[in-house]
Amino acid sequence: MTKYDASDMQELIRKIQEYTATAEELRRFLQMTEQPALDDLLPYTEWQQSQEEALSSALKEKVMQAMPTNRLRPLKHYLRKSLPYAAAITLLLTLHRLLPRIGHRQSALLTAATKDGEIKRITLPDSTTVVLNARSAIRYASSPDTIREVFLEGEAYFDVKQNENKPFVVRSGALSTRVLGTSFNIRAYPGETQQLGVVSGKIQVSSPEGKSLVMVKGDQVTYDAAATFVSIATDPQQMSNWQKGIIDMNNLTLQQVTAILERWYSVKIMLLSPGIGQHVLSGTQTNTSLTATLESICFVYNLQYQQEGQVIKIREK
Numbered sequence: 001m002t003k004y005d006a007s008d009m010q011e012l013i014r015k016i017q018e019y020t021a022t023a024e025e026l027r028r029f030l031q032m033t034e035q036p037a038l039d040d041l042l043p044y045t046e047w048q049q050s051q052e053e054a055l056s057s058a059l060k061e062k063v064m065q066a067m068p069t070n071r072l073r074p075l076k077h078y079l080r081k082s083l084p085y086a087a088a089i090t091l092l093l094t095l096h097r098l099l100p101r102i103g104h105r106q107s108a109l110l111t112a113a114t115k116d117g118e119i120k121r122i123t124l125p126d127s128t129t130v131v132l133n134a135r136s137a138i139r140y141a142s143s144p145d146t147i148r149e150v151f152l153e154g155e156a157y158f159d160v161k162q163n164e165n166k167p168f169v170v171r172s173g174a175l176s177t178r179v180l181g182t183s184f185n186i187r188a189y190p191g192e193t194q195q196l197g198v199v200s201g202k203i204q205v206s207s208p209e210g211k212s213l214v215m216v217k218g219d220q221v222t223y224d225a226a227a228t229f230v231s232i233a234t235d236p237q238q239m240s241n242w243q244k245g246i247i248d249m250n251n252l253t254l255q256q257v258t259a260i261l262e263r264w265y266s267v268k269i270m271l272l273s274p275g276i277g278q279h280v281l282s283g284t285q286t287n288t289s290l291t292a293t294l295e296s297i298c299f300v301y302n303l304q305y306q307q308e309g310q311v312i313k314i315r316e317k
Helices: 003-017 023-033 057-066 069-080 085-098 254-265 290-301
Strands: 109-113 120-123 129-132 137-141 148-159 168-172 175-179 183-188 194-200 202-206 212-216 220-223 229-231 246-248 268-271 284-286 303-308 311-316
Touching (some): 254 290
Parallel strands (some): 148 168
Antiparallel strands (some): 194 220
């Protein structure tokens, strides 16, 4: 292998860990792990100095579930020499989540997506109803006879058709949500804290770290960058107010609200004064006018905004 291959490996690892790798890049990474001289590809000097670690029984089970048997052998060395070790497990599970057809277990996946400011209702082959919020996308199997599994990026409300023999699974970011028949909302935009709320029924949410949480009607949680589940004491019905064209700003920071406005109105919002992004808002706003929403926010915190085309700049007065 050449020096370029080592650099390529490092770039692939970075993209995989940041969830930006394409399907083709994931396949190339797997091909690299099958090379006999794998050590020559690894970009970190510390790799050679690290100690081998044994897999816990829980992690072993996750690895077995994540990859078919014929893929486990070439990855064994990579897993046990990982720095940090837990990152390799996360990496492997990420590969499984982003490249569902590695094991050739699924039929072709269909994609449904929304643009900025668009809300779309979709009926899946198994009669499950999905409502997609702005700038969101799901991938799902074209046949109801296959496993009921969808891949979500963005926000969606699910009303799942009950089938006790085939649980419904939503994979969003690092989380896997398993249900039988229920209605719930998942917000999983890249770079933002995930949020889940159960309107009816029961779901089980699992993380790559081995954490599992059972949620019932009325439960709402966030899952942050520290891999921590935090309960929220609000009605999950409010989480899906976006279906009615309502922005629910309760307990959201200005930074979080501007991200919502950017998706709904296809604009770029810049917060120019230090600290204003941490202002906590309250109340709701009907999605009828960007100007009205901005004026309301600025009035409360003595801010001002300036719009130049699709760019909006907010600062203190």
